[in-house]
Amino acid sequence: MVEQRNPYDGTADADLLVLHVAGDGDAFGELARRHRDRLWAVALRTLGDPEEAADAVQDALVSAFRAARTFQGRSAVTTWLHRIVVNACLDRARKAASRRSxxxxxxxxxxxxxxxxxxxxxxxxxxxxxxxxxxxxxxxxxxxxxxxxxxxxxxxxxxxxxxxxxxxxxxxxxxxxxxxxxxxxxxxxxxxxxxxxxxxxxxxxxxxxxxxxxxxxxxxxxxxx
Structure with missing residues (x-):
């Protein structure tokens, strides 16, 4: 059985965003696959709860999916993604603090x-x-x-x-x-x-x-x- 080659091998993160904005239905999924583990680690360490961390990463990826056309290349794509994840975590942490008993x-x-x-x-x-x-x-x-x-x-x-x-x-x-x-x-x-x-x-x-x-x-x- 011949292993299928990933069509996005060698494609830079920024180029994946460009492809996504242009209508490529799989490009953003590849971007998320590349960075999900590191984003998850940051979310888990920040929130301390696996379910909250998973929800924060999911919310962040949805936000990034929708906001991809606003990316202007002033920072690395991974920095941009981490920023969105951290903001999602801080929002959840503040809400948790306000209702903590x-x-x-x-x-x-x-x-x-x-x-x-x-x-x-x-x-x-x-x-x-x-x-x-x-x-x-x-x-x-x-x-x-x-x-x-x-x-x-x-x-x-x-x-x-x-x-x-x-x-x-x-x-x-x-x-x-x-x-x-x-x-x-x-x-x-x-x-x-x-x-x-x-x-x-x-x-x-x-x-x-x-x-x-x-x-x-x-x-x-x-x-x-």
Missing amino acids: DPVSDAERFESLLEPHESAAAPAERGELHRELARALGTLPPEQRAALVLVDMQGYPVAEAARILDVPTGTVKSRCARGRAKLLPLLVHLRSDTRGNRGAGGGGNRTESASVPGTPARKDGGGGL
Whole structure:
């Protein structure tokens, strides 16, 4: 059986949008297929609930489908798509905040956005660590949470995160700084416990510059949570 070649192999994202606007019925579906996993990851980390994240991505893709003719090429197509997804997530987060009756249980849903913590800790200890991290993340306003998800959890450079959020780089930096400042008092003991588990030769107290377990190393020199 001969495997069929994807007719869009080698077609740039921007060209797929052009084809879509011109009436190609499959071009946008190919664009969504290429980027859905990354868009889903951002939505899940921002909202913390798989169903809410799925709905946000779906809403965003519908919006992008309809607004494709407004794309002017000032940024990469993937940046444009991420911006629409983040806006859809922020809308949902604000609506959820306005009707929230139990902040703690709502914050605990953020467990799903955390990567597994690779350490020598027992499974029960790792589970408690994740729960504490989840509760801390749930205390942040949606805008700060979105900035931290993109920069400290997804590893985007600040400039790219600013393009996605459609705000100045200084705004992204300040949101991240305020978010980190709010999280540090809630998480500092976790890093202390981790160093204690490594023994006395851990290299001194570096709590202020440590990153949250499970977040990727930044490539642009930005600080972790």
